[in-house]
Amino acid sequence: MKIALFGNPNTGKSSIFNLLTGLRQQVGNFPGVTIEKKIGAFNSVKNKHQLTDFPGTYSIYPHSKDEEIVYNALTNSEHEDFPELAIVIVDTSNLERNLLLFSQLYDLKIPLILVLNMWDVAERRGIKIDLTKLQSYFPTTPIIKMNARIGLGKDRLIAAIDELDDKAKKDAFIPSSFPCLIDDKEAQKEEVLLRYEKIREILQDVQHEKTTINNTLSRKLDRILIHRFWGYFIFVGILLVIFQFIFSFAAIPMAWIDDSFVLLSSWMGQQLPSGILNDLFAQGIIPGIAGVLMFIPQIALLFFFIALLEESGYLSRVVFIMDRLMRPFGLNGKSVVPLMSSIACAIPGILATRTISDWKERMITIIIAPLMSCSARIPVYTLLIALVIPKTYLFGFVSLQGLVLLALYFLGIVSALLLAIVLKKFIRVKNKGFLIMEMPEYKKPRWGNICITVIEKVKVFIWDAGKVILAISIILWVLATYGPTGNMEEKIAQAKKTEFYQHTNEVQKQSIISSAKLEGSYIGIMGKFIEPLITPLGYDWKIGISLIGSFAAREVFVGSLSTIYAVHDENEEHQNLLTHLKMARKADGTPVYSLATGVSLMVFYVFAMQCMATLAVVKKETKSWRWPLIQLVIMGALAYIGALISYQLLA
């Protein structure tokens, strides 16, 4: 049976979804909108069911384009998401507001089950519901008590699904023409008022409230976590802990993944007969897959922390204290988490903007997110810093190299905020942004929910980023392996004639040949083609090749430089590559990697949109090529101009 879940935000809807389907769920999109659609499968005693989780809403009437999905799916029985059974989840401690949506679904004559969730919270607040009386108002709808957070009531819900008698005739909750047209706001308002009147009447009869006890613990926590000093202090502290985990501790599993793929690559190289297929796997596909999987530890950790903060209720406090600070930039308190995530990787960051309901604020957040220095830039930064920044200490203890690294992160953040201000002026919309939201009470996080979230996010990342990175890796491999007829052979022949080649060992000879092959390949030709364009930035064609290669993933820069400079890099520290790069000379004898070129390259990498996977995700999230192209152009221009200025100033 096609079953759908409906309910207000913060009613434990996703807990019930997880409870019923476990890991048998997948994430997709509703047609035409960017709202996440979770579909899962589960079995009752009698049947197999497909469960769709609809976005949390207070009413079936939409207030934004994205919210129209609920109205459209429910009012059109031909719609692909039209349910055969709707389960409405309500927060028992706040029945008045929650019953509005239920009463609308009731009048749509869709078979219903009403779940009174968070029964325990209601009891703690001194709210008593007379279930028999409530049932008498809705005789044909099964009503079930649940406490989904601890898994209570699951069996009753499944039993109710099996016992459902959909032939029972229902009376209307309010006798009027329903539903209203999607644009008729005035009629919708009248209808909602009428419903509330009736709901309050019913509640007078079925609900008995002792004196409302305020949740004192929640209030006490809020006094600290929203405090004008301690609030920010604690938030920054939490951020530091998260980044400590993402950058230091995640390095350990990342090294394992990296090592195992190096092993796999060389094992494949030995197993397959040498030839094109062998090269394709060993140099194209396996490194491509490794480049995706490498980021899993960071992304999993990041989403673990975000899910933890979200589950506990803290995240909405962050939104609350950050909103005013973000607004001058055209952003929203809800932009904080996406931007924070982008420091690990822009892709989960952009996916996390789905919580921002205001279109303009969401677009600005998406566009500036890739300016946050992601972890793929770290290998590039560290190589370049080691190359051109001296290992000196300011005041005897402040590492100059560390300071430059910090400056690069700041450059990214500051320019992201400045770009946001500019975009705020240019993007025009009719409706202004709203922040109206409910602040949930603090709760103990449910580990099951957190695990499912982490697994789902990692799956989405592997799928979304993975296919693009893999495709680009293969394309780059082809470009680097093939060249116009005779071109590569010619370069190899030239290289073999050099004196250095004649007198060096076998390993070096191999490296020199692969370097010559690269020069003669299509990508080498492309590098030389763009050379006039990048000479003002202080780059030569070899750097040009690496820039092109970075479109698969930025960290490819380091690997492709190793190939070009014919380095057999055996140790992790790039020491070998570093000495080669330091020795590289231009025709006039000056070093290629001068301070000016190095800084210019760093600035280029801070700004440039060198990530096809991010562009693909932006396209998917914004439903058009317009935004990713704008992003590519803006960031490309920033990178070029920034690098030009730094080179010309320093050279």
Add this chain to the structure above:
Amino acid sequence: MSKSLSEIIVGEKVTVEHITHPYLNTKLIEMGMHAGLKLELLYKAPFGDPIAISMNGSILTLRLDEAKYIQVCSSPV
């Protein structure tokens, strides 16, 4: 005395009179706000904006820009 929700102080208890913004109107009504409902300003974010109000036992956050469309009067204590 009638004033807007953006003008009240922390701890002040007020009663909703009406909502003047046509778009916000429907949204807030759907969230359970109606004339005669009692609200209490729980806290303001640092910099005084947004604000958190207690409504029907749950906490609602609003920007001052949104709160100014909600007309309220002081509740008799």
